[in-house]
Each structure stands twice: as structure tokens, then as C-alpha cells.
Amino acid sequence: MKSDVIIALDFPSEEKAWAFLDHFKSLEEKPFVKVGMELFYAAGPEFVKKLKAEGYPVFLDLKLHDIPNTVAGAVNSLKGLGVDMLTLHASGGREMFARAKEAINDMEHPPILLGVTVLTSFSDEGRKEALLGENHSVEETVEGLAKMALSAGCDGIVSSAMEGEYLRKTIGSSFPLVCPGIRPKGVSAGDQKRVVTPEDARKIGVDFIVVGRPITKADDPLSAYSAIRRDFLGGNE
Ligand code: C5P
Numbered sequence: 001m002k003s004d005v006i007i008a009l010d011f012p013s014e015e016k017a018w019a020f021l022d023h024f025k026s027l028e029e030k031p032f033v034k035v036g037m038e039l040f041y042a043a044g045p046e047f048v049k050k051l052k053a054e055g056y057p058v059f060l061d062l063k064l065h066d067i068p069n070t071v072a073g074a075v076n077s078l079k080g081l082g083v084d085m086l087t088l089h090a091s092g093g094r095e096m097f098a099r100a101k102e103a104i105n106d107m108e109h110p111p112i113l114l115g116v117t118v119l120t121s122f123s124d125e126g127r128k129e130a131l132l133g134e135n136h137s138v139e140e141t142v143e144g145l146a147k148m149a150l151s152a153g154c155d156g157i158v159s160s161a162m163e164g165e166y167l168r169k170t171i172g173s174s175f176p177l178v179c180p181g182i183r184p185k186g187v188s189a190g191d192q193k194r195v196v197t198p199e200d201a202r203k204i205g206v207d208f209i210v211v212g213r214p215i216t217k218a219d220d221p222l223s224a225y226s227a228i229r230r231d232f233l234g235g236n237e
Contacts, residue, residue, distance in 0.1 A: 001084070001112070001176070001207075003202075003206075003207045003208060003232075003233065003236070004032050004057075004208055004229075004233075005031070005032065005198070005208075005209055005211055005225065005228055005229045005232055005233075006032040006033065006034050006059050006178070006208050006209065006210045006211070007031050007032070007033050007034065007211060007212070007215050007216070007225065008033075008034045008036060008061075008180070008210055008211065008212030008216070009021075009033050009034060009035055009036070009039050009216075010036055010038055010039065010212050010213075010216065011038065011039050011042075011216070012038060012039070012042055013039075013042050013043065014039075014042070014043035014047045017039055017043070017047070020216060020221065021033075021056075023220075023221040023222045024221075024222060024225070026222070027222075030054065030055045030056040030057070031056070031225065032056070032057040032058075032059065032084075032208070033051065033056050033057070033058060033059070034058075034059040034060075034061050034210055034212075035047070035048055035051070035058060035059070035060055035061065036061040036062075037061070037062060037063070040060070040062060045078075045080075045081055048060060048081045048083060049080075049081055049082075052081065052082045052083070057084045058081075058082075058083045058084055058085075059083070059084060059085040059086075059087075059178075059208075059210070060078065060081065060083040060085065060086050060087075060111070061085075061087045061210075062074075062078075062086070062087060063087045063088065063089050063116050064086075064087070064088045064089065064092070064096075064100070065088065065089035065091070065092045065096075066092070066096075067096070068092075068093075068095040068096045068098070068099040068100075069099065071088065071092065071096050071099060071100050072099035072100060072102065072103045073103075075100045075103040075104060076103045079103070079104065079107060082109070083111050084111055084112065085111055085112045085113075085114055085156075085178070086111040086112070086113055086114065087114045087115075087116050087158060088100055088113060088114070088115060088116070088149075088154070089115075089116050090115035090116055090117050090145035090146065090148065090149040090154070090157075091131070091145060093148070093152075094148055094151075094152040095152075096152075097113070097115065097149055097152035097153045097154045098152050098153050100113055100153070101113060101152075101153030101154070102153075112155045112156050112176060113153070113154050113155050113156070114154065114155065114156045114157065114158050114176075114178055115145065115146065115149030115150070115154040115156070115157050115158065116158045117141070117142040117145045117146055117149075117157060117158065117159045117163070118131070118138060118141055118142050118145070118159065118160070118163070120159075120160040120179075120180050120181030120192050120193065120194050120195070121181075121191050121192055121193060122138075122193060122194075123193045124138060127141070138163060138194075139163055139166040142159050142160075142163040142166070142167065143163075143166065143167060143170050143171065146159070146167055146171060147171060150171070150175055155175065155176065156175050156176035156177065156178060156207075157175060157176075157177055157178070158178045158179070158180070159177070159179060160179060160180075160181045160194040160195075160196070161179040161181065161182065161196035161200065161201045161204050161206050161209070162181075162194045162196055163194075164177050164179050164196075164201070164204050164205065164206050165204040165205075168204065168205045173205055176207045176208065177205065177206050177207050177208075178206075178207065178208040178209075178210060179196070179201055179206045179208070179209055179210065180192075180209075180210035180211075180212075181193075181194050181195045181196065182195065182196060182197070182198055182201060182209045182210065182211050182214070182228075183195040183196075183197065183214060184197060184198060184214055184224075184227070184228055184231065185197055187214045188213075190213055197231070198211075198228045198229075198231040198232035199231045199232070199234070201232060202231075202232050202233070202234055209228075209232055211225075211228055214228065215228065
């Protein structure tokens with residue numbers, strides 16, 4: 001799959017999401033979009049099917065995290081949607097990934113399973129408190145989770161681009177790296193703590209950047225998307 005910008009469709013309803021997508025009507029190819037919990041819980045699987053039927057590449061970001069049997073069942077239930085990427089929390093552990101992978105084994109075009117390492121909204125104190133990571137740096141936590149997830153059958157990794165650089169050095173470039181927490185220069189970080197510009201993400205070796213508010217809240221979403229895409233792809237559009 002070619003590197004690209006993925007737009008986070010963080011909207012409360014299907015109507016708002018379609019109205020937003022109208023801004024991109026003039027593009028030859030549909031943009032890659034991410035459906036997260038907010039929109040999926042409001043609009044449901046039928047909305048995702050419609051996006052796919054219209055030709056949108058879809059990243060379904062449900063960050064599954066439960067016992068292996070339950071996650072395998074959830075992945076099985078999502079199979080019919082035909083999504084291109086699906087997230088699971090890496091801290092769910094080895095068996096959870098193995099069972100999720102097993103559940104999609106028989107698909108002709110299975111989704112890329114992505115392991116979410118440390119949320120980009122965590123400050124260092126917040127991460128230490130929530131993940132009991134007092135004795136480890138954020139890089140060590142991300143690396144440990146990523147290695148475990150990849151060896152258990154996960155295809156790619158979600159992390160902040162800041163840790164992405166470390167992952168490329170320690171684990172290499174054999175897996176797709178997907179990074180949210182992206183902010184073009186001069187745009188507010190909002191609740192994101194570990195942010196990187198689109199251009200720096202490319203230099204680090206990130207394959208896909210996930211961008212929400214800098215595009216969804218822009219006065220002109222198409223121009224914002226096009227500028228971010230130009231910076232990220234650096235002429236390889
Ligand atoms: O608006 P913003 O660009 O901050 O949106 C980032 C998107 O990426 C959100 O949809 C958020 O759920 C998602 N995400 C994240 N950090 C992760 C994984 C996903 O911010 N580690």
C-alpha cells in the first residue's frame with residue numbers, strides 16, 4: 001500500500017461526515033479516511049460499507065482490547081466490512097493478536113492489523129501512571145509493545161512519529177508505521193502532546209500519517225489536506 005495521509009473522520013453523525021467529505025469531491029481519487037469510535041458507534045457498520053462502496057480506503061480505528069476470544073469474535077464480526085486497516089491495543093497481548101490474525105486468515109483481502117502502542121495524547125507522567133511505566137522510557141515502552149505485537153502476527157504499528165524514529169532504528173523498516181499526532185507548523189496541538197510536522201514524519205520513515213482537526217476544523221479542508229499531503233509526500237504524489 002502506498003504512503004498517504006489518512007483523514008480522521010471524528011464526527012458525531014453520518015450526515016456530518018458526508019457533508020465534510022463533499023469538500024473532496026473534485027479529487028480524482030477518494031482520500032484515505034479513518035473511522036474511529038465516535039463515528040462508528042453513531043453510524044454503525046452500514047456507514048463503513050457505504051464508504052467502501054463509494055471507493056474510500058478505510059482505516060477502522062476501534063482499538064480493540066479484550067480477552068483473545070472476544071477480540072477474535074469482534075474481528076470476525078467486522079470481516080464483512082472490507083476495511084483496509086484495523087487497530088488493536090498492543091497491551092492486549094500476544095494471544096489476542098494471534099487470535100485476531102487467525103480470524104482473518106481466510107480472507108482474500110484481509111485488513112492490515114495495526115498494534116496501537118502508546119497513545120499520542122499521553123504526557124510522560126500520564127503514561128507512567130496509566131501503564132505503570134515508571135521504570136521505562138516512552139521509547140522502551142513503545143519498542144517493547146511493538147516487538148511483541150509484530151511477533152504475534154500484527155502487521156504494522158501505530159505510534160507517535162517521535163517514537164517512530166526510534167522504532168525505525170531499533171526494529172527496522174519491514175512493517176508499516178502509522179502515526180497520528182501530526183501538526184503542520186503553526187497549528188494548535190489540542191490535546192495531543194507528542195506532535196510532529198508532516199515533513200518531519202516523512203523524513204523519519206512514517207508510511208501513513210493520521211490527521212484530524214488540522215483538516216476537519218480548517219476553513220478550507222481541501223486546501224489544508226492538499227498542503228499536508230504535499231509536505232508529507234514531498235513530490236511523490
Ligand atoms: O485531530 P487529531 O489530528 O489530533 O486526530 C488524531 C486521530 O488519531 C484521532 O482520531 C485519534 O483517535 C487518533 N489516534 C491518536 N493516537 C493514537 C492512535 C489514534 O491520536 N495513538
